[in-house]
Amino acid sequence: xxxxxxRRKVAPEAADGGDSGGKLEQPLLSSAICNGxxxxxxxxxxxASGRPETLLLHLRHFARSKESEIEEVCKSHYQDFILAVxxxxxxxxxxxxxxxxxxxxxxxxxxxxxPLLSSLDSLVVAQNVSKNVNSALQSATLCIKLMELxxxxxxxxxxxxFYMALKCLDSIENxxxxxxxxxxxxxxxxxxxxxxxxxxxxxISKEFGDWLVDIRVVSRNLGQLAIGQASAAxxxxxxxxxxxxxxxxxxxxxxxxxxYALEEDDEEGGLGGDENDGYNNGNNGFSGFDLxxxxxxxxxxxxxxLEDRFKQxxxxxxxxxxxxxxxxxxxxxxxxxxxxFFAQIAGxxxxxxxxxxxxxxxxxxxxxxxxxxxxxxxxxxVLEDQFSRMQTAxxxxxxxxxxxxxxxxxxxxxxxxxxxLNVLSKHRDKYHELLLSDCRKQIAEALADDKFExxxxxKEYEYSMNVLSFQLQASDIVPxxxxxxxxxxxxxxxxxxxxxxxEDSVSFMSYGGQxxxxxxxxxxxxRLLGEVLDGALVKLISSSVQGVxxxxxxxxxxxxxxxxxxxxxxxxxxxxxxxLRMAERGRKQFPLDKARDAAEETLSGMLKRKVDGxxxxxxxxxxxxxxxxxxxxxxxxxxxxxxxxxVSTAQQILPPQVLKRxxxxxxSHISEKIVGALLGDSVKRFNENAIMxxxxxxxxxxxxxxxxxxxxxxxxxxxxxxxxxxxxxxxxLLLSNQPENFLxxxxxxxxxxxxxxxxxxxxxxxxxxxSDRLFGTFASRGARQNPKKKSLDxxxxxxxx
Numbered sequence: 001x002x003x004x005x006x007r008r009k010v011a012p013e014a015a016d017g018g019d020s021g022g023k024l025e026q027p028l029l030s031s032a033i034c035n036g037x038x039x040x041x042x043x044x045x046x047x048a049s050g051r052p053e054t055l056l057l058h059l060r061h062f063a064r065s066k067e068s069e070i071e072e073v074c075k076s077h078y079q080d081f082i083l084a085v086x087x088x089x090x091x092x093x094x095x096x097x098x099x100x101x102x103x104x105x106x107x108x109x110x111x112x113x114x115p116l117l118s119s120l121d122s123l124v125v126a127q128n129v130s131k132n133v134n135s136a137l138q139s140a141t142l143c144i145k146l147m148e149l150x151x152x153x154x155x156x157x158x159x160x161x162f163y164m165a166l167k168c169l170d171s172i173e174n175x176x177x178x179x180x181x182x183x184x185x186x187x188x189x190x191x192x193x194x195x196x197x198x199x200x201x202x203x204i205s206k207e208f209g210d211w212l213v214d215i216r217v218v219s220r221n222l223g224q225l226a227i228g229q230a231s232a233a234x235x236x237x238x239x240x241x242x243x244x245x246x247x248x249x250x251x252x253x254x255x256x257x258x259x260y261a262l263e264e265d266d267e268e269g270g271l272g273g274d275e276n277d278g279y280n281n282g283n284n285g286f287s288g289f290d291l292x293x294x295x296x297x298x299x300x301x302x303x304x305x306l307e308d309r310f311k312q313x314x315x316x317x318x319x320x321x322x323x324x325x326x327x328x329x330x331x332x333x334x335x336x337x338x339x340x341f342f343a344q345i346a347g348x349x350x351x352x353x354x355x356x357x358x359x360x361x362x363x364x365x366x367x368x369x370x371x372x373x374x375x376x377x378x379x380x381x382v383l384e385d386q387f388s389r390m391q392t393a394x395x396x397x398x399x400x401x402x403x404x405x406x407x408x409x410x411x412x413x414x415x416x417x418x419x420x421l422n423v424l425s426k427h428r429d430k431y432h433e434l435l436l437s438d439c440r441k442q443i444a445e446a447l448a449d450d451k452f453e454x455x456x457x458x459k460e461y462e463y464s465m466n467v468l469s470f471q472l473q474a475s476d477i478v479p480x481x482x483x484x485x486x487x488x489x490x491x492x493x494x495x496x497x498x499x500x501x502x503e504d505s506v507s508f509m510s511y512g513g514q515x516x517x518x519x520x521x522x523x524x525x526x527r528l529l530g531e532v533l534d535g536a537l538v539k540l541i542s543s544s545v546q547g548v549x550x551x552x553x554x555x556x557x558x559x560x561x562x563x564x565x566x567x568x569x570x571x572x573x574x575x576x577x578x579x580l581r582m583a584e585r586g587r588k589q590f591p592l593d594k595a596r597d598a599a600e601e602t603l604s605g606m607l608k609r610k611v612d613g614x615x616x617x618x619x620x621x622x623x624x625x626x627x628x629x630x631x632x633x634x635x636x637x638x639x640x641x642x643x644x645x646x647v648s649t650a651q652q653i654l655p656p657q658v659l660k661r662x663x664x665x666x667x668s669h670i671s672e673k674i675v676g677a678l679l680g681d682s683v684k685r686f687n688e689n690a691i692m693x694x695x696x697x698x699x700x701x702x703x704x705x706x707x708x709x710x711x712x713x714x715x716x717x718x719x720x721x722x723x724x725x726x727x728x729x730x731x732x733l734l735l736s737n738q739p740e741n742f743l744x745x746x747x748x749x750x751x752x753x754x755x756x757x758x759x760x761x762x763x764x765x766x767x768x769x770x771s772d773r774l775f776g777t778f779a780s781r782g783a784r785q786n787p788k789k790k791s792l793d794x795x796x797x798x799x800x801x
Contacts, residue, residue: 033062050666059747077140135637138419139181144184146176153196161298162200167301171191197304204300211293212317216325218290219347223409224339226346227402230409241577291355298362315367322371324346324361326378334386334494335395341382342406345375353413376419379403387427393434397508400424400431404510424508431508434523439501439533446493447540455485455492466492470499472560486653488553488561494533495564502527502568505577518576525572528589529565537595541602548646551603555662556653558596565591600658604665607646611666614638615673621693623686629693636697639670639706647708660716663708667701667723674698674727678763687765688735693729699722725754734767 029042046055085449153168172189181187186641294314303308325344329337352368383403390396403424407417432729457463459480467473467485470492505524509517537558545551573580590596617635631637643666705720712720723726729752733739740745742760 025054026061029055029058030062030065031419070084075187080285081568142176142179143182143185146172146180149176157196157200158359160203162204163303164298165196166200169196178554193660194360200300201304201306205296207293208297211297212321215351216321216344219351220340220344221347222350223347225347226350226409227339227405228341230405234405234408242791250394272542277691290405291351291358295359296356298359309698311362312601315363316347318352321369322375324373326382328386335398338386338399339402342379342402344410346406349375349410349415350413353415365533368630372415376417380419380423387423387430391434393431393438393504396427396434397504400427400508427518428508432505432527434503435504436524436528436532439497439528440536442497443533443536446497447490447536449493450490451542452488452490452553454553455487455489456482457485458482470495470564471570487557489589491557491560494561495567498525498528498533498564498568499571501525502572502575506572509576512530515577516576519571521572521576522569525568526591528566534592537592537764541595541598545599545602548606551599551606552650552653555596555599558592558599559655559658561592562590562596588632600661600665604669607662607666607668610642611670612641612673614642615670615677618673618677619682621677621690623690625689625693626688626691629696632696632700633693636700640700643704656712659713660720663705664720664723667705667720669700670701671724671727675730675759675763678730678766679759683766688767691731691734691767694727695735697730698731702728729754730760730763732766734769741763 025042032039042055046052149168149172153165153172155164156165156168173193178190221542234657257641263692298307298310298314301307309694321344325341325348328334329339334341347373350366352371353361356365357361383399383644385397387396390399407420411417455466457466460478460481463478463481463483472487472491491758502521502525505521506517509520517738539553541551541554545554570580614635617638618633620632620635643663647659647663650662654662673695678686678694703720703726705717705724708717708720733742733752733755740750
């Protein structure tokens with residue numbers, strides 16, 4: 001200890017030997033070491049100055065100063081350390097005694113526990129074996145159940161029961177896959193289950209793809225069947241309307257038996273309605289309409305958790321199918337392919353309606369509506385394009401009928417079809433223009449083939465076909481056969497053309513969304529009759545009629561066509577479904593009036609020219625005769641013979657009213673010729689005897705008119721006599737004892753209203769009495785002037801004023 005202290009004293013002496021710079025750094029170094037700071041700066045500094053010994057000296061000095069502090073601490077705890085050592089030595093002796101006691105106890109325990117431990121080892125081994133056996137049994141049971149499920153899944157797969165196979169796979173995954181003790185089986189399941197699901201998805205997708213291919217054929221057949229049923233239903237309705245019209249006609253004619261016809265029709269309608277109920281309510285009668293593959297695929301995809309993907313896949317494929325259905329082949333005329341085109345679309349939406357109602361959400365109502373809007377837009381554009389190209393009315397009608405049937409069919413499934421019907425209505429005018437053009441050609445051909453000869457009918461069916469079917473009969477009594485009709489072939493031919501026009505027009509307008517279309521049909525019927533038929537007849541009359549017989553036949557045809565026009569309007573009203581009284585109320589004048597007037601004018605013109613040949617004989621009349629002719633002049637006898645011959649022939653062909661009008665024209669012409677002869681330059685003068693002869697001539701003509709009374713009424717005969725009014729009134733005036741009465745307005749209006757006073761003056765100036773003869777007797781020179789002649793001269797003077 002002393003030596004140590006001597007060494008501590010040496011250190012400051014050595015330190016005192018340093019320079020003043022080292023003394024300054026020692027406190028800083030000590031402070032840095034106490035504070036645990038980095039000594040690097042000090043080291044670098046001494047090495048930079050080249051005096052590392054100073055740093056070492058300072059470090060040794062610091063270490064010696066700390067040793068003294070340690071010695072002081074050790075001295076303060078030394079006594080305690082001595083006491084602790086003494087305690088440890090006493091404890092060691094106790095431990096030795098305890099060790100010997102433990103050794104004794106251990107030997108005793110070993111001797112007693114050895115057998116027990118051996119028994120315990122045997123028990124643990126047995127328990128482990130039992131646990132292993134139980135685990136093996138459980139694993140075997142689990143594997144057996146797993147293999148049974150796998151076998152069942154394989155069986156379902158082989159039988160095509162994909163849903164049951166998927167349920168087995170779900171059971172394997174949920175109940176066995178995580179519990180499978182065999183890692184090999186577990187790896188096999190992890191690999192095979194996705195493969196099996198993929199296989200099922202491929203198989204069901206293939207089956208669904210086959211269904212998509214087959215459903216297109218099914219759609220077409222289904223659409224054709226549905227439209228065919230709509231057509232049959234429409235035909236039954238038409239048959240019902242025909243029978244009702246027949247019953248109404250019979251009732252109108254006060255005939256019995258119509259009630260029985262209606263009752264029979266009601267029974268037939270009831271049966272038809274029952275047959276149609278299945279079609280209306282559920283469409284369950286459609287054959288080949290199987291949605292099982294679709295619903296099976298949808299169910300399997302639901303089970304696979306791919307429901308949304310399958311919905312999208314289904315919708316896209318069906319949309320593509322619909323788009324392909326819209327394609328119109330340019331190689332096949334649309335007239336031949338339109339039924340297939342529309343039937344395919346109809347079947348498509350019938351199937352979609354069924355899927356919407358029974359598919360469990362496979363398609364939504366909005367999706368079906370969007371598809372329908374697309375289809376309607378496409379069909380409208382196709383119709384617009386095809387209609388714009390068509391130039392044949394029958395083609396338009398065929399397509400329109402099928403489109404209207406399509407509309408009726410799909411309207412039953414609540415699809416809106418107004419846009420399609422609007423397209424049909426928009427082409428109404430074009431259809432009727434084409435129809436009028438066709439009828440114009442047919443009428444021209446029918447008129448060109450007419451031989452202007454009466455039709456000979458040998459059988460009753462010919463009479464029914466040519467007369468009764470157009471209600472041309474003048475009496476309800478069926479004539480004896482053979483029967484010669486009063487008209488030529490033009491009449492029934494034109495009637496058939498007009499009737500066909502009416503039926504085609506009504507057919508186009510029917511089922512087009514417009515209920516009251518009679519006005520439209522009547523409008524075009526008026527055009528057909530007033531423009532086409534009337535114009536064709538006028539052209540025929542002006543260019544092809546030659547001879548009185550042909551003109552008479554044409555006039556007779558016009559009279560029959562007048563009755564036929566009544567039938568046309570009634571027929572149009574019946575087909576349009578409006579009461580006949582409304583149709584008759586809206587009737588105008590005879591639409592063929594121009595042709596009728598032209599026919600009568602042509603006939604009367606020919607007769608006038610024929611009569612003019614006989615009227616030339618009036619030049620042979622002795623206008624200064626001494627005696628009045630008692631039997632009539634030659635010209636009038638010839639005219640009457642001709643007229644009587646004409647009437648005997650005309651009465652078999654011409655109706656009384658037509659005959660009356662024609663004869664009126666002829667008699668009026670004769671009257672004008674008589675007056676013209678008296679007025680002409682060829683007659684310089686005439687006497688009263690000649691006027692009396694002309695009076696006899698007019699009486700013969702009036703007797704001819706009276707003799708027609710069996711064929712004409714008394715009023716018609718009087719009207720014919722009025723045609724001779726001018727000549728009759730002139731002769732009466734010339735033979736009157738008081739010719740000055742012509743100046744009396746009342747008498748003139750009553751008895752001389754047909755006379756022109758200028759003609760009266762001219763003709764009266766030519767009248768001479770017997771005393772005015774060039775070589776009169778000398779005895780008459782002193783005779784008093786005839787008072788009648790004097791009165792007539794006064795009349796002439798007054799008229800000239």
